[in-house]
Amino acid sequence: MWIAVVSLVVWLWLLLGQGFFWRTDQRLPPRAELAEWPDVAVVVPARDEAAVLPLSLPSLLAQDYPGRAEIFLVDDSSADGTGELARRLAEEHGGLPLTVVAPGEPEAGWTGKLWALRQGMALARARDPEYLLLTDADIAHRPDSLRELVASARGGGFDLVSQMARLRVASGWERLIVPAFVYFFAQLYPFRWINARRPRATAAAGGCVLLRTEAARRAGIPDAVRQAVIDDVSVARAVRRSGGRVWLGLADRVDSVRPYPGLGDLWRMVSRSAYAQLRHNPLVLLGTVAGLALVYLAPPVTFLAGLSGGDARAAWAGALAWLVMTVTYLPMLRYYRQPLALAPTLPFTALLYLLMTVDSAVQHYRGRGAAWKGRTYARPEAAPEQR
Missing domain, CATH: 3.90.550.10 (Spore Coat Polysaccharide Biosynthesis Protein SpsA; Chain A)
Known part of the structure; x- marks a missing residue:
């Protein structure tokens, strides 16, 4: 129950406190009428x-x-x-x-x-x-x-x-x-x-x-x-x-x-740079895996566990967290002109991204690192702006 409640609180914060990230209305800013156009x-x-x-x-x-x-x-x-x-x-x-x-x-x-x-x-x-x-x-x-x-x-x-x-x-x-x-x-x-x-x-x-x-x-x-x-x-x-x-x-x-x-094509697209996004830091990787599990996997798991175990509070909290997650995903599906029925599947997609991120770290420590079109950056140093 407490896992479900924490996940619900996180989703309410994401809904209102993370820059309304789920909205898709950030398009090109107002244009200027130019007398002369630059090169x-x-x-x-x-x-x-x-x-x-x-x-x-x-x-x-x-x-x-x-x-x-x-x-x-x-x-x-x-x-x-x-x-x-x-x-x-x-x-x-x-x-x-x-x-x-x-x-x-x-x-x-x-x-x-x-x-x-x-x-x-x-x-x-x-x-x-x-x-x-x-x-x-x-x-x-x-x-x-x-x-x-x-x-x-x-x-x-x-x-x-x-x-x-x-x-x-x-x-x-x-x-x-x-x-x-x-x-x-x-x-x-x-x-x-x-x-x-x-x-x-x-x-x-x-x-x-x-x-x-x-x-x-x-x-x-x-x-x-x-x-x-x-x-x-x-x-x-x-x-x-x-x-x-x-x-x-x-x-x-x-x-x-x-x-x-x-799936293999998409997996490579994500995994080639996922661990670089985490600055090749194993502690950040652990935190990311735990965060993804709490935010995306916990709602459906606690909902189903609550139903099967007779814990109504866990089921309700998990269901509400899953509902908020689903609602925030709808605008992106509309932007991509996809069926809105895909929205409840976001936890499964998040699980795939979690596995892609772990695979990215595994490839890094095997010396394969970020790979693209036949080039591999095994252990790239962080660029100055990434430090």
Whole structure:
């Protein structure tokens, strides 16, 4: 009974005291009407992305942007012809000018994506753009995406505007796990807290980051975060520490086209960086496992145990905690246009995330660490902003 009551109290606090993380109304801030549009350079790190590039790159080439914009795609030692495919797509579709570069393997002390970003940003800065759009190779943008991002950054006076791309939800496992992924992220980094005048949290979503070039220079990006596995949060923290303003919200015009059809694909997506999020600290891991068990697993377990054992108080407290949890998950399911009947299954999804997090720690201590596209960061040092 007491476990159920504590879980219920925690859920009531999460409902009202965690920045209303469960709401999905944090969209792009009000846009400014611009007389002159600033120059923008779009930097796309790409490693073995031939499968998704035909779905994403044409959307960047077709951006309806009133000012000057160009794309720099960094072919990060791909083995599938990513660079050549990008050039072919640019010839077929036209649109914004595209430059493809291949800088080779990263230097020691750099993660692959940040090394690629460094090369692309160096080329872009030679054009002296006011903004850099850092976007992943699996992200498709609506034609007005860049225009809306720039107008919102100018209108709100933000140095970094980031949108969490709407991830693909098509397979059964994607329906079960993907909306919960964004829900958990928002619980950890409540968007309202990030976007407040006096922020209480800082984060970004790496798939879509519009960054003022001067803010990047002032924050030392990307060199200051070169070892970060969770690079988006690290970039946002570096910008904020250097005095910049950060905004993060959900996307309406930005979508991920990368498929995660099976449980194994989603498992690898989560587990490759879950332990890094916990700063490779075993005590934090234990606390996280205990917290997930108390918050997400205890409500249904105590409810069923109370029913079977004749403990009405445990059953009622567990049921109420489960109900609050279910209600807070409904807005995210609506955002992803998924059946609301999935909401009560959140405890099962949380159990999967708990196991993924433990597996991430196991892989770390086996020396495999964060792995992506054939690269493994066995025991990466924490970037300065993660300490």
